[in-house]
Amino acid sequence: MDNEYKIALDTIIDKVRSGIELNPYQSKQSFNSDYDDGLFNDWGIHHLHLSNKLKNESDYFMERSSKLLFVKFTMTKAYFIDIYSHNEKPLWGKKDLIRKI
Helix, strand or coil: CCHHHHHHHHHHHHHHHHCCCCHHHCCHHHHCCCCCCHHHHHHCEEEEECCCCCCCCCCCCCCCCCEEEEEEECCCCEEEEEEEECCCCCHHHCHHHHHHC
């Protein structure tokens, strides 16, 4: 894993441990109620962009990255499932992710 992705992953892990919101790492569509994210809607699996960079200082979301971290949250746990390339197809129907949880 590239160092940039490792740093972003470590930052996300630290934020999970500290209870800091992760919304800036989510899809820009995450606040769009019409958007259908099948993995999240069907299985509660989030995908987070592995980036710690903002395109502009005023941006809310981190820059989109070519690697995505897939995570399932419960009230007390975060299950880091896997990392996939953003362009890997068919990404949003990965049976591997379901098997792993």
